[in-house]
Amino acid sequence: MPAVSALPQALVETLRARFGDRFQTGAAIRAQHGATTTWIENQPPDAVIFPECTAEVADIVALCAHAGVPVIPFGAGSSLEGQLNAPHGGLSIDLTRMIDILAVNAEDMDCVVQPGVTRSRLNEHLRDAGLFFPLDPGADATLGGMAATRASGTTAVLYGTMKDVVLSVEAVMPDGQVIRTGHRARKSAAGYDLTRLLVGSEGTLGIITELTLRLRGIPEAASAARCSFPTVEAASSAVIGALQFGLPFARIELLDATTVKAVNRYSRQDLPEAPLLLAEFHGGPNAVAEQSQAFGEIAREFGATGLDWTVDPEERARLWKARHDVFWAVLGLRPGARGISTDVCVPISRLAECIAAATEKAEALGLTAPIAGHVGDGNFHNLILVDPANREELAAARTYVGWLNELALSLEGTCTGEHGIGQGKQPYLEREMGPALGIMAAIKAALDPKGIMNPGKILVGHSAGR
Amino acid sequence: MPAVSALPQALVETLRARFGDRFQTGAAIRAQHGATTTWIENQPPDAVIFPECTAEVADIVALCAHAGVPVIPFGAGSSLEGQLNAPHGGLSIDLTRMIDILAVNAEDMDCVVQPGVTRSRLNEHLRDAGLFFPLDPGADATLGGMAATRASGTTAVLYGTMKDVVLSVEAVMPDGQVIRTGHRARKSAAGYDLTRLLVGSEGTLGIITELTLRLRGIPEAASAARCSFPTVEAASSAVIGALQFGLPFARIELLDATTVKAVNRYSRQDLPEAPLLLAEFHGGPNAVAEQSQAFGEIAREFGATGLDWTVDPEERARLWKARHDVFWAVLGLRPGARGISTDVCVPISRLAECIAAATEKAEALGLTAPIAGHVGDGNFHNLILVDPANREELAAARTYVGWLNELALSLEGTCTGEHGIGQGKQPYLEREMGPALGIMAAIKAALDPKGIMNPGKILVGHSAGR
Numbered sequence: 001m002p003a004v005s006a007l008p009q010a011l012v013e014t015l016r017a018r019f020g021d022r023f024q025t026g027a028a029i030r031a032q033h034g035a036t037t038t039w040i041e042n043q044p045p046d047a048v049i050f051p052e053c054t055a056e057v058a059d060i061v062a063l064c065a066h067a068g069v070p071v072i073p074f075g076a077g078s079s080l081e082g083q084l085n086a087p088h089g090g091l092s093i094d095l096t097r098m099i100d101i102l103a104v105n106a107e108d109m110d111c112v113v114q115p116g117v118t119r120s121r122l123n124e125h126l127r128d129a130g131l132f133f134p135l136d137p138g139a140d141a142t143l144g145g146m147a148a149t150r151a152s153g154t155t156a157v158l159y160g161t162m163k164d165v166v167l168s169v170e171a172v173m174p175d176g177q178v179i180r181t182g183h184r185a186r187k188s189a190a191g192y193d194l195t196r197l198l199v200g201s202e203g204t205l206g207i208i209t210e211l212t213l214r215l216r217g218i219p220e221a222a223s224a225a226r227c228s229f230p231t232v233e234a235a236s237s238a239v240i241g242a243l244q245f246g247l248p249f250a251r252i253e254l255l256d257a258t259t260v261k262a263v264n265r266y267s268r269q270d271l272p273e274a275p276l277l278l279a280e281f282h283g284g285p286n287a288v289a290e291q292s293q294a295f296g297e298i299a300r301e302f303g304a305t306g307l308d309w310t311v312d313p314e315e316r317a318r319l320w321k322a323r324h325d326v327f328w329a330v331l332g333l334r335p336g337a338r339g340i341s342t343d344v345c346v347p348i349s350r351l352a353e354c355i356a357a358a359t360e361k362a363e364a365l366g367l368t369a370p371i372a373g374h375v376g377d378g379n380f381h382n383l384i385l386v387d388p389a390n391r392e393e394l395a396a397a398r399t400y401v402g403w404l405n406e407l408a409l410s411l412e413g414t415c416t417g418e419h420g421i422g423q424g425k426q427p428y429l430e431r432e433m434g435p436a437l438g439i440m441a442a443i444k445a446a447l448d449p450k451g452i453m454n455p456g457k458i459l460v461g462h463s464a465g466r
Numbered sequence: 467m468p469a470v471s472a473l474p475q476a477l478v479e480t481l482r483a484r485f486g487d488r489f490q491t492g493a494a495i496r497a498q499h500g501a502t503t504t505w506i507e508n509q510p511p512d513a514v515i516f517p518e519c520t521a522e523v524a525d526i527v528a529l530c531a532h533a534g535v536p537v538i539p540f541g542a543g544s545s546l547e548g549q550l551n552a553p554h555g556g557l558s559i560d561l562t563r564m565i566d567i568l569a570v571n572a573e574d575m576d577c578v579v580q581p582g583v584t585r586s587r588l589n590e591h592l593r594d595a596g597l598f599f600p601l602d603p604g605a606d607a608t609l610g611g612m613a614a615t616r617a618s619g620t621t622a623v624l625y626g627t628m629k630d631v632v633l634s635v636e637a638v639m640p641d642g643q644v645i646r647t648g649h650r651a652r653k654s655a656a657g658y659d660l661t662r663l664l665v666g667s668e669g670t671l672g673i674i675t676e677l678t679l680r681l682r683g684i685p686e687a688a689s690a691a692r693c694s695f696p697t698v699e700a701a702s703s704a705v706i707g708a709l710q711f712g713l714p715f716a717r718i719e720l721l722d723a724t725t726v727k728a729v730n731r732y733s734r735q736d737l738p739e740a741p742l743l744l745a746e747f748h749g750g751p752n753a754v755a756e757q758s759q760a761f762g763e764i765a766r767e768f769g770a771t772g773l774d775w776t777v778d779p780e781e782r783a784r785l786w787k788a789r790h791d792v793f794w795a796v797l798g799l800r801p802g803a804r805g806i807s808t809d810v811c812v813p814i815s816r817l818a819e820c821i822a823a824a825t826e827k828a829e830a831l832g833l834t835a836p837i838a839g840h841v842g843d844g845n846f847h848n849l850i851l852v853d854p855a856n857r858e859e860l861a862a863a864r865t866y867v868g869w870l871n872e873l874a875l876s877l878e879g880t881c882t883g884e885h886g887i888g889q890g891k892q893p894y895l896e897r898e899m900g901p902a903l904g905i906m907a908a909i910k911a912a913l914d915p916k917g918i919m920n921p922g923k924i925l926v927g928h929s930a931g932r
Contacts, residue, residue: 107706107815108844130710150655161653163662164630179902185811186843187627188880189616189666191887191895191924192906196629196662200655217712240573244596246683246749248714283712284760287753294750345651349573377652378574414654421657429657436645439913440658446912447905458657 007046007091011067015049015060015091022050022097033074033084033092039340039386039394040082040424045072045092052097054170054178054209061207062176064091065452072454073203075145076118080341081422083149083202087456093207095144101125102210109215110167110184115144115208122213131215134159137418138327144208149420150200154323157376158250158282159216161418163199170210171198174448184212197443202420203454205447219282222250223292224316225309226279227299228272232256233352235275238302239375240348245298247291251280253323254375256355259330262370263322266329271322272306277375278323285311326372330383333368337385342401342424344408345379345417354411355380358404365396379417406431421458429458473512473557477533481515481526481557488516488563499540499550499558505806505852505860506548506890511538511558518563520636520644520675527673528642530557531918538920539669541611542584546807547888549615549668553922559673561610567591568676575681576633576650581610581674588679597681600625603884604793610674615886616666620789623842624716624748625682627884629665636676637664640914650678663909668886669920671913685748688716689758690782691775692745693765694738698722699818701741704768705841706814711764713757717746719789720841722821725796728836729788732795737788738772743841744789751777792838796849799834803851808867808890810874811845811883820877821846824870831862845883872897887924895924 015023024030030044051057064071070090077084086092098114101122105111106129113122120140122133137146137153145151147169152161159165168182181194198206229235235254242249255263255276264271277299281291292309299307310316331339346354355371362369362384373380384400386393405415405428415421415428430437441459444451481489490496496510517523530537536556543550552558564580567588571577572595579588586606588599603612603619611617613635618627625631634648647660664672695701701720708715721729721742730737743765747757758775765773776782797805812820821837828835828850839846850866852859871881871894881887881894896903907925910917 105813105815106710108813109709110813150659152653152655156653160630161655163659164626173905177901177904179905180900181902183875183880183898184813184878185845185874185880185883186814187618187622187811187845187883189618189627189882189884189886190880190891190898191666191903192671192909193616193629193659193662193666194902194905196659197909200657200659205658217710219712243575244572244683246685248749283714283753284756286756287749290750290752345653347571347574347576347650348652349571379651379653408651409649412650414649414651414656416655417651417653418655420655425656432649432656434646435643436647436660437657438643439639439645439660442912443658443663443909446908 006089007069008067011063011069012047014063019049024048032077033094035082035085036077037080039338039397040085043085043087045086046089048092048094050094050097054172057093057172057207057209058176058178060091060093061172061174065175065450068450068452070452070455071207073144073148073207075116075142076140078139078141079145079149079422080419081424083420083422083457085423095142098209104129105184106131108184109217110212111215112210112212113143114210116142118142119146126215130218132218133213134216135162135165143211143213147199147208147211148201148203150418152418154251154253154374156374157252158248163196165214166195166199167212167214168195169198169208171206171208173206174450174453200420202422202457204444204458205453221283221285221288221311222316223281223288223309223311224279224319225292225295225307226276226319227304227307228274228276230274230303232275232355234302235277236348236352236375238277238299238304241298241302242295243376245294247295248281249279249376250282251278252376253278254373254380255322255326256359256371258370259326259372260322262329262333263325266332267321267325269322276322278320327383330370330385334385336387338388340384340386340397341381342384342404343379343381343417343419344404344413344415345377346408346411346413348375348378350411350413351375351378354407357407358382361403362400365400367396367400369400377417378413423457426458426460472555473535474533477529477535478513480529485515490514498543499560501548501551502543503546505804505863506551509551509553511552512555514558514560516560516563520638523559523638523673523675524642524644526557526559527638527640531641531916534916534918536918536921537673539610539614539673541582541608542606544605544607545611545615545888546885547890549886549888549923551889561608564675570595571650572597574650575683576678577681578676578678579609580676582608584608585612592681596684598684599679600682601628601631609677609679613665613674613677614667614669616884618884620717620719620840622840623718624714629662631680632661632665633678633680634661635664635674637672637674639672640916640919666886668888668923670910670924671919687749687751687754687777688782689747689754689775689777690745690785691758691761691773692742692785693770693773694740694742696740696769698741698821700768701743702814702818702841704743704765704770707764707768708761709842711760713761714747715745715842716748717744718842719744720839720846721788721792722825722837724836725792725838726788728795728799729791732798733787733791735788742788744786793849796836796851800851802853804854806850806852806863807847808850808870809845809847809883809885810870810879810881811843812874812877812879814841814844816877816879817841817844820873823873824848827869828866831866833862833866835866843883844879889923892926
């Protein structure tokens with residue numbers, strides 16, 4: 001690992017003079033701004049700065065560009081693949097003071113927000129307008145962070161990922177220049193799609209300072225359905241059948257038997273300890289009833305039991321409790337253990353074989369690694385429970401993650417459906433992309449020739465000071 | 467305009483030796499491979515070549531790169547902004563012999579096709595599998611061309627644009643290298659979104675040689691509805707209300723009064739000569755009935771009359787006939803005239819004022835320019851009827867198009883919702899993008915340093931021989 005270099009003294013003095021207490025170098029705040037989730041080693045930045053507007057971000061980046069100092073944008077700190085680490089040192093730009101909701105255009109069903117706004121705060125703000133921001137990645141991430149990592153979550157099967165809901169962004173580029181990738185048109189064929197180039201670039205090409213987001217009308221009705229299956233294969237086949245039938249799932253989640261067992265223990269539920277599907281539909285009252293019933297019929301053809309569905313909001317919350325509890329329930333399976341989260345995404349026809357093989361592999365390696373997945377997208381998560389002091393177990397977990405990613409690629413899938421590359425997935429990105437990685441590197445080199453933008457993430461070998 | 471340069475003799479000999487009759491230099495075939503739609507001057511390539519596989523495309527591009535000769539990919543020839551012209555000469559690569567449907571994965575609802583496959587041929591092929599490719603840009607374009615121009619059309623309001631349905635592509639890059647931007651996962655957070663960088667790049671960054679496309683299940687039922695409004699503003703307001711209510715239009719089209727008049731004449735229909743909305747819903751029988759009725763209720767609140775709706779396929783075709791006839795009907799308003807098609811896209815809340823101002827401006831300039839639009843996206847088309855021999859009228863049409871694009875930008879819109887930039891929209895792209903245009907130019911220069919990929923399109927100043 002390259003040595004961590006402290007910031008040049010002149011830069012420190014300039015930033016301290018201008019930003020005062022909004023420029024911080026304490027060890028605790030620095031550590032908190034490195035990777036703190038899952039297993040990736042914490043590599044803190046040299047300092048943290050808290051800009052309050054785009055012009056301040058632009059000035060900070062320009063100063064750092066001049067000094068050749070890396071900059072790393074920071075939102076809620078919830079990314080899972082080391083996106084926030086500072087392997088080459090540098091300055092963490094904490095955007096959580098940029099939390100203005102600049103505009104809500106109810107007729108156009110869009111809004112303009114600063115990057116530090118979290119999705120829950122946006123939804124609170126929107127409720128009275130009858131609108132909502134439909135993506136739900138689990139964590140209450142910032143919208144800037146969600147865009148930067150191309151996040152998605154449980155509702156992506158209907159509403160898409162951040163690539164689908166970000167209409168345009170304002171961003172500070174590596175030389176401090178501020179660009180805008182578009183305006184508020186719902187669609188555009190105007191030149192290269194810089195919006196989608198920045199969405200998912202993990203701060204390596206620019207820092208998103210404003211987002212124009214597509215919103216949705218709060219549906220008139222929503223229904224939830226739940227049922228158990230004898231095997232993951234049967235559950236997957238039921239989902240495939242329902243999708244082919246055209247059922248517009250708003251959510252369709254799969255929990256494997258171990259996850260259900262964990263939920264039962266954690267929440268004192270009494271679910272059959274077998275693969276479980278949880279579905280949700282949004283729409284008119286007749287439509288969601290029709291869809292839930294059609295789902296039930298298809299599910300039964302594939303051996304579903306214990307089918308339960310409702311349109312009542314409280315009942316719906318009860319049915320969904322199993323999914324919402326998963327993270328803490330699984331951690332509860334082994335008190336004191338650390339949860340390592342990894343995700344892959346495969347074509348749905350390969351999902352059952354992928355999960356079956358993963359379960360077998362984890363058992364062979366002596367790992368507890370329950371699975372919960374966004375089955376409509378073929379995307380699933382493993383939460384691997386490890387004792388952080390046990391080297392052998394950590395090594396087994398690493399072996400497992402490497403094996404799982406290779407498996408996903410061999411099944412025509414991707415090494416990450418929604419967590420991004422960061423530091424953790426770099427070896428698999430290379431395998432997945434082949435020569436296309438060279439195109440990514442050429443774009444990075446062209447836009448960030450000094451390599452100051454979040455160096456060491458996504459791509460290796462394009463970083464400041466190398 | 468730069469002089470058109472003939473191809474180097476050595477290149478001609480190499481290509482003729484290898485491709486025989488599949489390398490053509492006749493004047494007629496060359497003219498047919500330049501721009502032949504709307505008003506943009508035909509600038510034919512120096513030759514046309516017909517590769518039959520990716521390896522041949524790669525070899526052709528590598529040879530042209532070595533010789534510094536421009537290459538221009540060609541599909542159905544239906545682009546509208548001069549994308550196919552050869553202002554710097556060069557070789558048109560006609561992809562219409564690459565028409566294999568390589569795979570249909572019914573369970574995953576995706577397919578893999580070569581770029582010369584047209585959307586109608588794909589849909590014929592898919593029918594027995596109960597699947598369809600949902601985008602409908604009007605023209606029976608090739609799927610490669612639709613991806614290259616980020617096409618969309620009447621169904622984009624529900625199914626999105628090409629950026630949403632292309633899961634990944636294989637492309638030949640400017641040095642002849644073949645890359646693949648992803649595989650068959652429904653979603654991915656793996657690195658820069660090269661799929662979406664190539665979609666809409668109009669052949670200026672690479673030539674798409676294979677596409678993996680998302681498909682949909684043919685809906686169990688579809689309903690169509692039609693109604694007239696006193697004003698475009700009332701019609702727009704009804705659509706806004708319906709979208710806010712959450713009605714999932716599969717199509718929602720607006721025809722202005724002049725267009726309706728043209729349709730009445732052309733098809734001997736008896737529609738009220740007032741703004742007309744045509745809607746379509748896809749889903750279960752109860753859902754589409756509920757949606758059509760809800761649409762009717764909302765429409766009536768905004769003054770709709772003559773409401774008619776049906777789920778019967780033949781009746782549905784009858785209701786939609788007005789929309790399908792628009793192009794020829796409008797041309798029929800002035801026999802012998804040429805139709806100049808232009809498109810802009812604005813936030814839907816600004817659509818009524820944009821259309822009202824456009825109608826007034828066209829009248830003031832003495833132009834006949836009926837409007838039909840994908841109102842759910844805020845995207846509309848003007849078909850301006852001009853006598854190609856009348857210089858004053860052509861000048862007025864140019865004035866009008868420039869004025870309309872500036873208006874769309876002033877309303878936070880875009881200079882093109884779906885036709886692309888090509889040659890025709892370059893001045894407005896610059897106005898729309900500001901400094902972001904420099905980022906596009908940097909990407910172009912990095913990936914295509916010799917400027918051989920469809921030079922003179924989207925961006926000016928980055929072309930071979932300059």
